[in-house]
Amino acid sequence: xxxxxxxxxxxxxxxxxxxxxxxxxxxxxxxxxxxxxxxxxxxxxxxxxxxxxxxxxxxxxxxxxxxxxxxxxxxxxxxxxxxxxxxxxxxxxxxxxxxxxxxxxxxxxxxxxxxxxxxxxxxxxxxxxxxxxxxxxxxxxxxxxxxxxxxxxxxxxxxxxxxxxxxxxxxxxxxxxxxxxxxxxxxxxxxxxxxxxxxxxxxxxxxxxxxxxxxxxxxxxxxxxxxxxxxxxxxxxxxxxxxxxxxxxxxxxxxxxxxxxxxxxxxxxxxxxxxxxxxxxxxxxxxxxxxxxxxxxxxxxxxxxxxxxxxxxxxxxxxxxxxxxxxxxxxxxxxxxxxxxxxxxxxxxxxxxxxxxxxxxxxxx
Amino acid sequence: xxxxxxxxxxxxxxxxxxxxxxxxxxxxxxxxxxxxxxxxxxxxxxxxxxxxxxxxxxxxxxxxxxxxxxxxxxxxxxxxxxxxxxxxxxxxxxxxxxxxxxxxxxxx
Numbered sequence: 001x002x003x004x005x006x007x008x009x010x011x012x013x014x015x016x017x018x019x020x021x022x023x024x025x026x027x028x029x030x031x032x033x034x035x036x037x038x039x040x041x042x043x044x045x046x047x048x049x050x051x052x053x054x055x056x057x058x059x060x061x062x063x064x065x066x067x068x069x070x071x072x073x074x075x076x077x078x079x080x081x082x083x084x085x086x087x088x089x090x091x092x093x094x095x096x097x098x099x100x101x102x103x104x105x106x107x108x109x110x111x112x113x114x115x116x117x118x119x120x121x122x123x124x125x126x127x128x129x130x131x132x133x134x135x136x137x138x139x140x141x142x143x144x145x146x147x148x149x150x151x152x153x154x155x156x157x158x159x160x161x162x163x164x165x166x167x168x169x170x171x172x173x174x175x176x177x178x179x180x181x182x183x184x185x186x187x188x189x190x191x192x193x194x195x196x197x198x199x200x201x202x203x204x205x206x207x208x209x210x211x212x213x214x215x216x217x218x219x220x221x222x223x224x225x226x227x228x229x230x231x232x233x234x235x236x237x238x239x240x241x242x243x244x245x246x247x248x249x250x251x252x253x254x255x256x257x258x259x260x261x262x263x264x265x266x267x268x269x270x271x272x273x274x275x276x277x278x279x280x281x282x283x284x285x286x287x288x289x290x291x292x293x294x295x296x297x298x299x300x301x302x303x304x305x306x307x308x309x310x311x312x313x314x315x316x317x318x319x320x321x322x323x324x325x326x327x328x329x330x331x332x333x334x335x336x337x338x339x340x341x342x343x344x345x346x347x348x349x350x351x352x353x354x355x356x357x358x359x360x361x362x363x364x365x
Numbered sequence: 366x367x368x369x370x371x372x373x374x375x376x377x378x379x380x381x382x383x384x385x386x387x388x389x390x391x392x393x394x395x396x397x398x399x400x401x402x403x404x405x406x407x408x409x410x411x412x413x414x415x416x417x418x419x420x421x422x423x424x425x426x427x428x429x430x431x432x433x434x435x436x437x438x439x440x441x442x443x444x445x446x447x448x449x450x451x452x453x454x455x456x457x458x459x460x461x462x463x464x465x466x467x468x469x470x471x472x473x
Contacts, residue, residue: 031375057454058447118436119443131451135458142461192398202407210414212440228386229393236382240375 027243034242035235037252044252049090049099051110055139059114062136064107064143065098071105072362074173075144077137078110079157079164082128082264083219086112088257088341089154092250095345103348106362109140116265121212123265125160125272126289133164141170148173150362151301155179155314155340156272162322163282166298167289174361175301175328176354179314179340183283183321184276188312189226197278204273208266220261227312227340234258254341283321299326302361305333306353311340332357 018025055062078098080086089110090098101108111133116123141149148171153161158180165175187194196202208214224231234255241247281287287294303326307316316335323331334353345351350358396402428435 058450117443118440119447121440122444131454135454138458138461142465189394190398192400193403196400196403196407202403204410206414207410210417225397228390230386230389233379233382233386236375236379240379 030243030245031239032242034245034248035239037242037248038238038255044249044256046087046091046253047093049093049096049102054109054143055136057132057135058120059116060132060136061112061114062139063110063112064140065102065110067102067105067107069105070107070365072359072364073146074148074150074362075107075109075140075146076101076150076152077140078108079133079151079153079161080110080112081155081157082113082160082268083156083223083261084257085260085262086110086154088254091253091257094348095250097345097351100345100348100350104350104359106358107144107146109136109144111136115262116213117263118212121266124267124270125163125275128160128268129164129167129289133160134168134170137164137168137170137172147171148363150174150176150358152176153178153180156181158182158319159276159282162296162299163287163289163294165301166294166296167292172301173363174304174358175299176304176306176358177319177322178306179308179311179319180305180322181276181314181318183318184280185283186315186317188315194277197273205270208270208273212266214264214266214269216261216263219264220259223261223313283325296322296325297327300328302330303328303332304353304357305331306336307334308336308338308340310338313340330361 049065051063051065053061054064078086078089080089090096093099098108098110113128113132137149137151151161151165151172151174153159153176155178158177159182161175162177162180162182165172193202197204211218234251238248238251241251275281275287279286282294282296285293285295285297303323305319305323307314307319309316320333323333336353349355425435425437428438
């Protein structure tokens with residue numbers, strides 16, 4: 001949000017604006033009104049790209065977003081993270097990632113894992129991979145009658161996507177990993193915590209078992225601690241551009257997303273901490289999913305790895321190592337400018353990093 | 366105040382705010398990233414879990430005597446529902462597989 005260009009009229013007063021002592025009062029009124037609208041106006045309702053639920057399991061829903069002008073045979077299967085709601089992928093008409101895919105001729109499937117409750121405490125990464133993702137992909141392939149599918153994983157969803165692709169039997173043509181942590185050896189901060197965890201000086205299993213499902217507030221606190229324990233500067237970004245109603249709308253929706261973390265299933269959290277962070281089993285080829293060894297060299301799909309230069313949550317060092325471990329012949333790496341979230345597009349165009357890469361590899365009709 | 370200055374002021378406030386926030390965050394991270402802090406949190410966490418488990422067990426006994434279902438009882442029912450759903454899912458998978466095979470046979 002903070003890296004956007006100034007809107008073109010920001011320096012100029014319109015003829016109808018009230019200007020007193022060189023201060024554009026109209027603009028200032030708009031600015032402060034827009035700034036306080038965050039607290040004074042009712043919660044925003046999001047407008048989704050037309051979609052249809054084609055499969056449900058527990059709290060998970062497999063959404064289908066049909067394209068009206070299909071241009072590619074290979075549909076997209078999006079896997080979102082486990083810590084936030086996936087509505088960031090469909091934030092605003094005209095600036096939605098999903099809408100941009102649909103408008104550019106792709107059929108899209110989105111696996112929304114839903115919000116875990118107390119009865120989901122035993123759900124592990126194995127469940128997410130086999131019972132949710134693999135089954136979801138099978139349903140999407142059957143529903144679309146496609147011969148191949150592209151998997152797109154965002155953040156932790158990218159980690160799950162790479163694990164799934166390594167053990168899958170399904171015909172995966174492309175694997176796109178967006179800011180996905182794969183190699184947990186490198187941590188940009190809290191090295192003492194990670195060292196203590198690896199030396200078994202701390203054990204969080206009892207705490208996780210006590211909660212069963214980690215409350216959303218704890219998840220939010222953990223993410224904040226990793227990125228920005230003090231997080232107020234986004235209000236200054238809002239103040240800077242609050243006279244632009246479109247910016248205020250986008251800011252409010254984005255802010256809603258950043259605050260709406262979801263609870264985390266305890267079983268999956270323990271596995272992530274122990275197998276991924278503590279022992280880094282995925283990169284070492286020691287991870288087991290339902291008694292199947294996860295070997296990243298089994299990945300033969302065309303691979304696109306995307307990371308960001310200012311990402312404090314998933315630095316590029318955590319994403320890059322997968323490139324050397326897969327067997328794919330077609331491998332691309334893109335480093336974007338900015339932070340962790342690159343999920344807003346302009347004018348329904350495909351994001352720059354996918355504009356050429358994806359259509360060329362999606363079997364045009 | 367010039368019009369340009371008006372815009373630049375907010376931009377300057379934003380940039381200064383970002384800088385201060387970043388420095389503050391780095392300081393907080395440095396303070397937390399100490400072995401003693403890690404050990405202290407670990408011990409505090411263990412005590413917290415022990416105490417809360419005792420409270421939870423006592424509440425379970427109390428609810429049981431009062432004939433009121435506890436949160437754990439509700440969770441257990443939820444888990445049973447999930448087990449049933451899992452079985453239905455497996456049947457559905459089989460039907461899907463059979464359907465694909467029949468379609469394959471029909472298409473020759």
